[in-house]
Amino acid sequence: MTEGNIDKRLGDKNNRLSEAVRLAKLWKEQSKGRKATINDIAKIAGVSKKTISRIINDSPSVSETTRSAVKEIMNDLGYIPNPQARGLNFSHAFLIGLIYDNPNPQYVVTSQEGMLDVLKPTEYELLVHPCDRAAPDFIEKIRDFIQRQRLYGVVLTPSVSEDEALAAMLQDIECRHIRIASVELGKPEHMLVTHDAVGAQQAARHLIELGHKTIGYLSGRPSFRSSQERQRGLEAGLAAVNLSLDPHYIVEGDYKFESGLSAVEKFFDLPVPPTAVFCANDQMAAGFLQGLRLSGRQAPDDISVVGYDDFRVAQNVWPRLTTIHTPTLEFARIAAYRLLEKPIPENLQDYKAPWLVVRDSTGAPRI
């Protein structure tokens, strides 16, 4: 290769670049706020649409020179590929769904935020979809939602994540999905397990260490796996010191404040009331605390109370609630990473188990 050739090539490159700069300027004057399309970029860069498409999709078979030149033009014009046009060719939209039925707003918003943290640097957006498992056409509705907007995938949170018929439908229509649930319910590749039994066992250990022997359980709906798992953890903790959970000491709640409130008299009507109650979630524990007060009692003097979730309410009530912290935000992030098949950051690897947070609602039993 002679020096002349090199000069010529440099010259060509420079010409092409300056031509691109000229065209870009022209375009900006004429476009009047219209957004650039793949055609505009191709014309200005002097390459084919297909090359632009390759760059959008990070194809390796584009020369570094072309790629950087085109990328500069893209930035200059503020070009964003139209996700609808892309979605029309791929078999999906650039949309992720969050399907939930948990009535706790903080759980929902925290999950959204966790997922959005991960989606933010991508081209995906988050669609929210509350649902009602009791509705007769609930699965059909979700199928419509997914197929209509051709979602890339969905994340399911408890309790709708526990629904086997729903999981089967998702499998059937080949919709990517991650089920966040207290325990492994289906294929591991679709599961994100929160290990509620492990958390509940810590609650049990805490109460036992304080000296409690007669411990009650305020459950969620018995059909909810999370409530079953929390009970299982409590029983495991009791079994470790040769205690067991007497069925009379189980009161059925529904995860709502009111069921906590009304549980108080049920426990205190027992011949020997428990000295501590483990509530299957914070909301019921908050109701339980209010029920205590309404009946002239208080925690932890008259009875110790432990919640589950560590949502905001745990710190708002009085006494502040001893509870089990579940890293909801982190689980949501992990779910999003897994859905997008992205590597999960190191610092999220640890967030696998819930942990105990001791506050003011627990103490030694009154003799």
Next chain:
Amino acid sequence: MTEGNIDKRLGDKNNRLSEAVRLAKLWKEQSKGRKATINDIAKIAGVSKKTISRIINDSPSVSETTRSAVKEIMNDLGYIPNPQARGLNFSHAFLIGLIYDNPNPQYVVTSQEGMLDVLKPTEYELLVHPCDRAAPDFIEKIRDFIQRQRLYGVVLTPSVSEDEALAAMLQDIECRHIRIASVELGKPEHMLVTHDAVGAQQAARHLIELGHKTIGYLSGRPSFRSSQERQRGLEAGLAAVNLSLDPHYIVEGDYKFESGLSAVEKFFDLPVPPTAVFCANDQMAAGFLQGLRLSGRQAPDDISVVGYDDFRVAQNVWPRLTTIHTPTLEFARIAAYRLLEKPIPENLQDYKAPWLVVRDSTGAPRI
């Protein structure tokens, strides 16, 4: 027209129908779960794509015979028009955005639910987009969000709804938007006013009727219009009985629990502490109640407390909070109706002003 002609037409129609039934059956056998497209429907119905398109878009210029025949086929095959393909032709996707920065999860989830109530029977879905007004590129980020997915429109909630630069940007890119805010800030067609001053005035009247004369105000961030409006309402209520709000009796909070908690000592450090405090939201009022307890006081014996919002926390705390109810769900519904330019149902017309809910945190002042 002879009888023969009529017979022939009926015969044609019947032939066409039975042919369609035959083709539909064939299609279902061969499609193997593939979703029907406009082409499939057109072929089976024996009409052009354009006619199907007209039916999808409710064009009046389609004969009732054709329309009903085609609709039957659509239902039979479970046909759903692809919103991405439609969006590619229209200048927007079938997506609505909810842009919020309110940290209260219940506010967010309630707003989402209200909007979804309205979107459910439509082809639109809801995209959530939290934001941070303090971020330097916050407006740019929102513009990207809107333009990338080519949203049909957005609903803004306080305080981001108060941002004039954001409103200007939306105007500029011609993005439909509804701003839910405490007071009319911009063009009426974009505003949905919650009339916070009216609510606050009721709080003032309630306290005055109980006999309070020295009333404190725990504000939100002074830059927030909602906090200003709630203060304005309080002042109006006081002015009605020739009282006024002494600036010393205003403590600055930030709508968060902790600022309520720490406000207690500030009020009680005054030479003459107020006998009642109006908190600019429930979350601060809950903190205030906890702060009272931590300092050995309680409401309403030592001081009356009023909140604003009537979120769940108002009933969870002890004493249960007297507060101002804002129909958040209904406002979100109205916003969605207006965005879609749908008529607002009669029963929503009334939901224009907030109202007082008296619970246990207010009483007559201690002499």
Next chain:
DNA sequence: CTGAAAGCGCTTACAG
């Protein structure tokens, strides 16, 4: 009331 052609902004084969 109905339809054939061209196009929305991209991508997938296919070819070189």
Next chain:
DNA sequence: CTGAAAGCGCTTACAG
């Protein structure tokens, strides 16, 4: 490493 053609599933002119 690069490109011309055809297509994704719809709609907009235009024509009749």
